[in-house]
Amino acid sequence: MSEKNREGKRTARERLAVEREKQKAADKRRRALIVGATVAAVLGLAAVIGVVAANAGKDDSEATGPVVAPSGAQGKDGLAIAVGKDSAKSTLTVWEDFRCPACKAFEQAYRPVIHELTEAGQLKVEYHLVRLIDGNMGGAGSGASANAAACAQDAGKFAAYHDVLFDNQPAEADDAYADSDRLIELAGKVDGLDTPAFRTCVEDGTHDGWVEKSNEAFQKGGYSGTPTVLLGDKNIYQDQTMTPAKLKQMVQEAAKG
Structure with a gap:
């Protein structure tokens, strides 16, 4: 090639x-x-x-659905359930959780005086219901019982049912109040409360959205925990010198003045 x-x-x-x-x-x-x-x-x-x-x-x-306030709800955004006369000179604002042991202890210590003062027209109590324990311990009992209490308010039976819930409070870790049947069973302890309307309200969670809104208001308020108890602007629960007798004296003096 x-x-x-x-x-x-x-x-x-x-x-x-x-x-x-x-x-x-x-x-x-x-x-x-x-x-x-x-x-x-x-x-x-x-x-x-x-x-x-x-x-x-x-x-x-x-x-949680729409915000449906219970009958007669008062205060800012309609988030308070009031017990007592509007004409009372003193207002006690109470933030409570029906699963909260400290709330039960407060109720047991102060309930007799609070009842006495509200019945005498000297004190008005504005109850705000929250679900703090549900968030801390898990479960749904705080929210469910708060909804049930709001249902009792619709029936004009809030105060009595409120006391029944605290008297029968389960252990903090026991989410028994998440059971609608238990909440309805306890309604049987309040004359005239266990009705078809109440049962439907409890089972449907009619006021769940309202409870959630109340809980959000508690969080935004910067409160340290439940119960938070304010007499006017004074947090009496944080006052180590406060007693039921002292609270009674303060309210009665305000009523005179």
């Missing part, structure tokens, strides 16, 4: 090698584009899933 022919074949091989390298490079770029498009699609799908999940979370947080 002549030198000229050998040179021609060598040049052809070199051109072929160059074309092969170009093809490899093109294939590599194409694969990169495919991978990039796939990643983008996956990321896009993840973003959509994230939005759906976020929206699902929002729906869960709003699962």
